[in-house]
Amino acid sequence: MIKLPTPTLYLRSDKRKKNGRMPLYIRFPRIDGEEPKYPMGIDLLPEEWDDKTKEPIDDALKLIIEKELTRIRTRIYNVLVNGEKLTKTCLREIVANEEPKDPGDASFYEYFDKYVLERRQAGKMTRSTEKGYDTTRRALKEFREKIRIKDIDAKFINDFERFLIKRGREHGLGDVLGTRANRLKHVRTIVLDIERRGIPIKNPYRTRECEVPKAAENDTFLEYDELKRMYQLLGLDAEIGSTEFRVLVMFLFSCAVGIRLSDALCITWGALDVTQETIIVHLIPKKGDKPWKRNREVHIPLSTFGERMIEWIAADDDGIPLSQVERENRMFRISSASTVNPTLKKLAKMAGIDKNLTYHASRRTFATLTAAEGADTYTIKNYLGHSSVTMSERYMKWSKQLALESAEKNHLIDIKKIVHRTKKKK
Template sequence: MAIRLQRATLYLRVDKKKRDGRMPLYVRFRRIDSEEPKFPIGIDLLPEEWDSERQNASDPDIDLILQKEITRIRQEVRKLELEGIEITKEILREIVSQKQTKAERPENQSFYAYYNDYVSKRTNTCKIGESTLKGYETTLKSLREFRSEIRVKDINAKLLSDFEKFLIKRGEESGKGDVKGSRYNRIKHIRAVIKYIEAQNIPIKNPYRTGDLALPEDIINDVFLEEEEVKRLYLLLNKVEVGSKQYRVLVMYLFSCATALRIGDALAVKWGDLDVNRNPIVLGIKMQKVKKPLYVPLPPLAEEMLEFAPEGNLNNVEKENHIFCLYDKQVINETLRELAKMAEIDKRLTYHSSRRTFATLASAKGVPLQDLKQYMGHSSSKTTERYIKWSPTLAEQSAKKVKLFDLKELLKKK
């Protein structure tokens, strides 16, 4: 009777595609009892990184590991066959797993795989919002531009310092310069993944814990509009063309100055989200960032912007229609800076400045901190406090409301 030898081949599992487009590489064997044994090899690749005909990876380092591993598997299978041992599916599973080969040790695995695993778990537990998720995706994209593959054991102070230099150089070449706030977020995301790996007792160097590296300085954007500047923007409504991009961005921005809506929430809000049977009207939405309900009473400025938004067309106010036009966020911020120039406001506006404007002006009007926290959808009053800014104008207004150390007034009372 002819001996039917087992043959081990590698292939990508296209049916197990991951969020980053990578697919796990499997080893498979000839059928045993009408079943094809197949097991993961512990490496994920993009389709373009794998040549199925030649059975090799485009990355020479990864390919070297794969060729050694497939050679080991074939040799162990052949040894058992020569000894006359019946090859079963369980035996093949044990050969492939080998109780953990050197190549399979966690510290030799892709840092990017753990990165995606961390983000996926946070997303599944609703502990990460849409904007934060996009931030993590941007960080991973930047890491891949810096280095196509990074293993867990590659993480150290020099590599992360080189990554920061890469970010600075890229910013300078693009004309944006060193955007410290963005760089802070990139490093903060990487540090979170390092902590996640550490928590699994996997050997990894954490230079932020040892003090070999420090987080970049987080540059806080303090830009907000004073009441007079809000008035100047409001007066532009009579100068820009109805239905133009400038008009629509201005209406949406003023609405957010009066309600503190984030840009993602403002773009998502629909006419059906308004409870018009209440006085004032109450807006009820699920926040895009934290996926929690938010209820905001609309002040007069917000209600007035609702009158501008339909642009005279009542068909625009159907419940399922968005209240504001769905422009790209970058386009919105660029348009805001055009509007600021037209209103002679010497500030670099971003849409998020509307939240600081709301918090600061509402606080100056005497709105309690706890109410502000609810309006802005914060879980902590400390977060809300960071949005309340201070300026000479606000100091002047405060002094008029509260007279401190007026000794002449005190003497009169005596």
């Protein structure tokens, strides 16, 4: 239900004219700490105004003012029903009965910022997603400083996409499909939001004149041999206390337990439950976690590989034993998340691994190798904290090397279990 602000009318005695008349003003409830006050364009003598009822004494004048108030309320209602913010500037234009501007002349950036702000205030946009939108806004600004709503059409979208490709090549990055897809996906979201607000806009996505390219899914994970090569960098190429060392131990720990970068950056020693024979990593949902990705507490048993990584983590903390660490202290000393993926790419090159390694590869590595060791999908789902098995299956990959290792473990149909049951009749 739309709730309209309740204005009040009053005479401005401080603006009395020489003929004794005073301007009639309309006052609205506070906006940003101030009460908006605007002239109605009508001057009255004090004896023509009933200050108790806040209306003129003359019936004909009453009708004129009531008609004007109805016009103002209608304009305010239209603003609110379209999901727009009622600002002081907007109220001034309404009271002055200025013709509404062509909505197509409004800045596209204004609605871009409005969407991001509203989603963030509603708790529906994580900080990482907001950073992505900031990157898209900067790219748009680099492409075109001023963009009106009426500028959006198929040609604009296609020109912007060509600009992204050209810029990537000029920076030596080539055409990064995933980055391009994210930028165009954000633009499409803003266009749809402007449509939702009832503002006329050409939507080339709805007419299928334009489409957001599908980015190739990053299926990167580490085989056992590659994991071994990364591990062998510890203490040698990646010296204790260096950024390379700290990123590497955090990445390898996540390979052992399957946690996300956001979890790894804030996990404390208190998340390790050491009361059982097997150490359990205990995580609880954080604010901003998407429910389909994690909607419950997670308990992950620490493997022997994970236990070994604890020893390396402690080595960066003056070798303090696990029983003596401050449980509220963070496990990893990473100052900025932005350094993680570039450092991983450097480490992968040092280890001779020709893969597009990102931190999320640790989560796929955990799921894939845990499945290869015989864990069922339901168990892996619970380790990863997913709400569905389908989501977890996307993390489990396969390769020729894993097929060979599976054969060595006899994870195949045994012909003896079939043949020995059938005896030849004499």
